Each structure stands twice: as C-alpha cells, then as structure tokens.
Amino acid sequence: MSILVTGATGNIGRRIVDHLIDMGANDIRALTTDPAKAKLPDGVRPVVGYLGRPDSLSAALTGVERMYLAPLPATLDTTLRMIKAADVSYVVALSGDGHWQAHADAIDASGLANTQLGPGEFLENLAIWADQIKSTATVRDPYPDVVEAMISMDDIARVAATLLMNPDQARHGQMYELTGPEALSRAQIAQQIGVGIGVDVRYEQCTRDEAIELLRPIMGDNAAWYLDTIGAAVDRPQRANQLVAELTGRPAQSVADWARQNAALFVAD
Ligand SMILES: NC(=O)c1ccc[n+]([C@@H]2O[C@H](COP(=O)([O-])OP(=O)(O)OC[C@H]3O[C@@H](n4cnc5c(N)ncnc54)[C@H](OP(=O)(O)O)[C@@H]3O)[C@@H](O)[C@H]2O)c1
Structure with missing residues (x-):
C-alpha cells in the first residue's frame, strides 16, 4: 500500500x-x-x-x-x-x-476522503524562551493567564501516521482538534518547563513591547504578530482533550516531558 x-x-x-x-x-x-x-x-x-x-x-x-x-x-x-x-x-x-x-x-x-488535523500551538515554539531560561531562569512574557494545551510536533505526526495506516478507524470529513494532555496558563507552562529540566523557572509578566524586544532576535518581525495572536486568546482558554491517546493508544507529551527531552535547549553547557 x-x-x-x-x-x-x-x-x-x-x-x-x-x-x-x-x-x-x-x-x-x-x-x-x-x-x-x-x-x-x-x-x-x-x-x-x-x-x-x-x-x-x-x-x-x-x-x-x-x-x-x-x-x-x-x-x-x-x-x-x-x-x-x-x-x-x-x-x-x-x-x-x-x-x-x-x-x-x-x-x-x-x-x-480526508481527515484534517488542527493542532493548537506547538510545544516546539517554547524554544523562543530558551535564551531567557538559560541565562536568567526566568520567562518574561505579557500573558500569564492565557491558557493553552500545547502539543508536540511528534504527537501530531504520530496521529497522522496512525490514521494513514488505519483509515477505517478515522472519522472522514472531520477536523481533529489535537491538543496536549492538559491546559495550562503561560505562567504554569514556564513553571512546567522548569519541572522538566530540573530548574526553578520563574515567570515574570512584562509589557508587550518588552516581549517584542526579547523575541525579535529569535522571531524577527514575527514577534509582534506572534504575541498578538497569543494575547487575542486571553478570553478564550484552550481546552485539552485526550484525542491523541484515543487515536494512538499513547497520551500526548506533557510540557514537562517535552522540556526534559529537549533540555539541551534550556540549560547552559
Ligand atoms: N494549526 C497550526 O498550528 C498549523 C496548521 C497548519 C499549518 N501550520 C504550519 O505548518 C507548517 C508545517 O511545517 P513543516 O516544517 O512541517 O514543513 P512544511 O512547510 O509542511 O514543508 C517544508 C518542506 O517543503 C519543502 N520545500 C520545497 N521547496 C520549498 C520552498 N521554496 N519553501 C519552503 N519549503 C520548501 C522542503 O523540503 P525539500 O527541501 O526536501 O524539498 C521543506 O522541508 C508550520 O510552519 C506550521 O506553523 C500550523
């Protein structure tokens, strides 16, 4: 096939x-x-x-x-x-x-005949905080209360491969909203990175302009767009679902698990 x-x-x-x-x-x-x-x-x-x-x-x-x-x-x-x-x-x-x-x-x-996958924000995007965490063990970000159920690219890929191998088990003509295992505020996400890498990571709220300056070296002109996309979700908390586990038999990676696996990004040599 x-x-x-x-x-x-x-x-x-x-x-x-x-x-x-x-x-x-x-x-x-x-x-x-x-x-x-x-x-x-x-x-x-x-x-x-x-x-x-x-x-x-x-x-x-x-x-x-x-x-x-x-x-x-x-x-x-x-x-x-x-x-x-x-x-x-x-x-x-x-x-x-x-x-x-x-x-x-x-x-x-x-x-x-199709199945669409609609993930929320990728866990991989947390790499934008890597430099801050490495040098100050602090995340400075304007939106502590925005709630997300971030998902890893690998889990999205795992779902896609599972469906391709088993099309009869998939709901055709549907959008699967894929999420990580739990919804967390951005402040909790920063803290969970710390749990994953074994460092006490603090979260400090800063202004949008300060965050743009922090992210510009990493994201260039996309920094403002990214932050505004996140900020727009302040009244729309993302809910977590367990679709990844239901479709593949294994739960989606948590923030802490993903951070542990990618600790080299966040911890100085
Ligand atoms: N809900 C969501 O968050 C959501 C939904 C849909 C999409 N997305 C976005 O989808 C994207 C998925 O990215 P992806 O990294 O998986 O890869 P991709 O954009 O799906 O594919 C990239 C591949 O296309 C090939 N390519 C050939 N010519 C290219 C060209 N001129 N410019 C760019 N690529 C070219 C390259 O392979 P070769 O060099 O081997 O040819 C490259 O590896 C992300 O940017 C993500 O943000 C997000």
Missing part, C-alpha cells in the same frame, strides 16, 4: 515518515525537491517535487493510495484537483481553524 508524505523533510512530514516506518508501512514515498540532501531513512522512496510547483506532482502522485498533505495554501486548489484526479483514496491534512479556515474549507469541498 503506497503512502505519499509531502513536506517529507519538514518538521511534521519527516516525523510522519519515521512513524510510518515504525508502524510497518512498506511503500513510503517522500516528496522532496532534493533527494540527495533529504537524508531519508533506508527503505523510503524519495520522489522529486514540491507542493508549491503543482506541475512537479503528476509523477509523484501516480499509484499513490494514501497521502499526508502538508499545508501550502497558495497552491492548494490545484493540488487538491490533482490528488482527486490521481484517485488517491485517503488524505490526512495538517490544517486548522482561524487563520487556516479557508484552507480547511477547501479540503472539505474537495470531495476527497
């Missing part, structure tokens, strides 16, 4: 490839513009192409039964038409609501 992973060298796609191997998939195709650079695991077949150049997809889609669709809104409509024309029988797509709603609607309207 042939499974195509797009964005296969990206953050999510690459992890999906690994999980599909672990789950015993025997015909994994990985879309990449540069197979030599891609360093894909043995047994994975690189196929040359990029979602941003739909003309490069025809050959990649030939004979594909199931696929992971990485998010690229600019070319989505053409890509969906090509996937339909190639008779792909099931698509798992990274998607979401809010900013991603138009993307989600287009996939809904495509007529393809």
Whole structure:
C-alpha cells in the first residue's frame, strides 16, 4: 500500500515518515525537491517535487493510495484537483481553524476522503524562551493567564501516521482538534518547563513591547504578530482533550516531558 508524505523533510512530514516506518508501512514515498540532501531513512522512496510547483506532482502522485498533505495554501486548489484526479483514496491534512479556515474549507469541498488535523500551538515554539531560561531562569512574557494545551510536533505526526495506516478507524470529513494532555496558563507552562529540566523557572509578566524586544532576535518581525495572536486568546482558554491517546493508544507529551527531552535547549553547557 503506497503512502505519499509531502513536506517529507519538514518538521511534521519527516516525523510522519519515521512513524510510518515504525508502524510497518512498506511503500513510503517522500516528496522532496532534493533527494540527495533529504537524508531519508533506508527503505523510503524519495520522489522529486514540491507542493508549491503543482506541475512537479503528476509523477509523484501516480499509484499513490494514501497521502499526508502538508499545508501550502497558495497552491492548494490545484493540488487538491490533482490528488482527486490521481484517485488517491485517503488524505490526512495538517490544517486548522482561524487563520487556516479557508484552507480547511477547501479540503472539505474537495470531495476527497480526508481527515484534517488542527493542532493548537506547538510545544516546539517554547524554544523562543530558551535564551531567557538559560541565562536568567526566568520567562518574561505579557500573558500569564492565557491558557493553552500545547502539543508536540511528534504527537501530531504520530496521529497522522496512525490514521494513514488505519483509515477505517478515522472519522472522514472531520477536523481533529489535537491538543496536549492538559491546559495550562503561560505562567504554569514556564513553571512546567522548569519541572522538566530540573530548574526553578520563574515567570515574570512584562509589557508587550518588552516581549517584542526579547523575541525579535529569535522571531524577527514575527514577534509582534506572534504575541498578538497569543494575547487575542486571553478570553478564550484552550481546552485539552485526550484525542491523541484515543487515536494512538499513547497520551500526548506533557510540557514537562517535552522540556526534559529537549533540555539541551534550556540549560547552559
Ligand atoms: N494549526 C497550526 O498550528 C498549523 C496548521 C497548519 C499549518 N501550520 C504550519 O505548518 C507548517 C508545517 O511545517 P513543516 O516544517 O512541517 O514543513 P512544511 O512547510 O509542511 O514543508 C517544508 C518542506 O517543503 C519543502 N520545500 C520545497 N521547496 C520549498 C520552498 N521554496 N519553501 C519552503 N519549503 C520548501 C522542503 O523540503 P525539500 O527541501 O526536501 O524539498 C521543506 O522541508 C508550520 O510552519 C506550521 O506553523 C500550523
């Protein structure tokens, strides 16, 4: 059974490839513009192409039964038409609501059998606090009360691979809102990073402007956009669900677990 992973060298796609191997998939195709650079695991077949150049997809889609669709809104409509024309029988797509709603609607309207994954904020984004924690054991942030149930990229990938291996167990035409195991305030998230790395991490509220200055070296001009997106959720606490555990049989990673696994980011050598 042939499974195509797009964005296969990206953050999510690459992890999906690994999980599909672990789950015993025997015909994994990985879309990449540069197979030599891609360093894909043995047994994975690189196929040359990029979602941003739909003309490069025809050959990649030939004979594909199931696929992971990485998010690229600019070319989505053409890509969906090509996937339909190639008779792909099931698509798992990274998607979401809010900013991603138009993307989600287009996939809904495509007529393809699909399941969409709408994660909240990625745990990996906590790396933006790494320098502060390393040098001062303190997180300075404007939004202590914003509540999130952050999820790791690996858990998103694990769900995607599970669904691709077991399409009959998935709800087709639905959006799975994937979350981490518990909802925590940003102040609690900072504290839980500390639990994970064995350091007493303090949280100090600062102004939006101070936070922009702290984050600009890491995020450039996206710092203000990022903070405003977080701030907009102050009256909309995210709720945690247990979908990752229900779909995969293993709970999603907690903040502390993720921080422990990535302690090198937060602890000086
Ligand atoms: N709800 C949410 O939070 C949500 C929802 C949907 C999407 N997202 C966003 O989705 C993204 C997922 O990212 P991802 O890291 O998994 O990877 P991706 O953006 O899905 O795929 C990246 C891959 O595309 C290929 N590529 C080829 N030409 C490229 C070009 N000109 N520019 C960029 N990429 C090119 C590269 O592979 P080769 O070099 O091998 O060709 C690269 O590894 C994140 O940015 C995330 O923020 C978030």
